[in-house]
Amino acid sequence: MEINWFTVIAQIVNFLILVWLLKRFLYKPVLKAVDERKKKIEARLEDAAMRKAEAKKDKDLFRQKNEDFDKERTAKMNLAQEDVNSEKERLFKKVRNESNALRSKFENSFKQRKQELTDSLKRKTKDEVFAIVGKTLSDLANANLEDQVIHVFIKKIDNLTEVEKSKFIHALNDKHNPVAIKSVFDLSASSKQKLEKAIGQFAEKQLDFNYKLEAELLSGIEIETASHQMSWNIESYLDSLSRDSITM
Known part of the structure; x- marks a missing residue:
């Protein structure tokens, strides 16, 4: 079989022209588009990473503020509870002292009244005994x-x-x-x-x-x-x- 070199060379030339045309009008634009798409994707990824970092920072700041708020709220609640307990103890002590004073006053008043009644009865009895004994001894x-x-x-x-x-x-x-x-x-x-x-x-x-x-x-x-x-x-x-x- 005889090779037709003209045809072979023509096909090679055509192939080279096609490759040049593809590279000139198709491959470079595609590569450029791919490169631009890649850059856009990288920019979006970088922006997303930045936003993620900022979000994490805001989240950490919010968590820290919550923790500080919880600590402050707990401290204020403990202080308020201590004040309530102190005031309650003061009021209980005041009521207890007043109750003891009232009970002591009542007991003293009761004892004094009882003593007065006892002394009055004894003085009356003594006076009557004295009167009887005196009259008897005077007569005798x-x-x-x-x-x-x-x-x-x-x-x-x-x-x-x-x-x-x-x-x-x-x-x-x-x-x-x-x-x-x-x-x-x-x-x-x-x-x-x-x-x-x-x-x-x-x-x-x-x-x-x-x-x-x-x-x-x-x-x-x-x-x-x-x-x-x-x-x-x-x-x-x-x-x-x-x-x-x-x-x-």
Whole structure:
């Protein structure tokens, strides 16, 4: 088979022309379009990346603001709760103190009223007992009762403690004043002699005695100087009995 070189060369020339034409009018525009498309895509991707970065930044900033807001809200709520608790405790304490004060005032008032009623009843009872005993002893007073009173009183003088005796001696010798002897009934000469002898043993000088009747004494006798007083009577025993009954 014989090769037609003219045809072969013509086809080669045609092919080269076609390649040039394709490169000139088709490939370069396509490459240019592809390159421009690529650049646009890269620009969009870069813009998207930038927007994504900004969005992430805004998101982080928003999250940080939320965290700061939550912290601030929590701190304010804790502070408000502390204030509420403090105020509640203050009010509870105030109410408790007022309640305790009111209860204490009521208890004191109740105790005072009870004591007043008790004292009033005891004073009334004591006065009635005194009145009855006084009238009875007044009706029964005689020489025998007088002797017993003088005997008991002299016994009391003889049994003075050292301190009481010292005070009595000092009172008798302090000034030249008469010694007042008070009694509810007239003393006999014998009774006066016994008393003056019992008292005179403590005096360093001659004593003057002044006898007085004292209607308020309840069957008893009393010695009084300028600075000292000594007495014994039925009332003292009743007072002692009354005090003992009050403390019971």
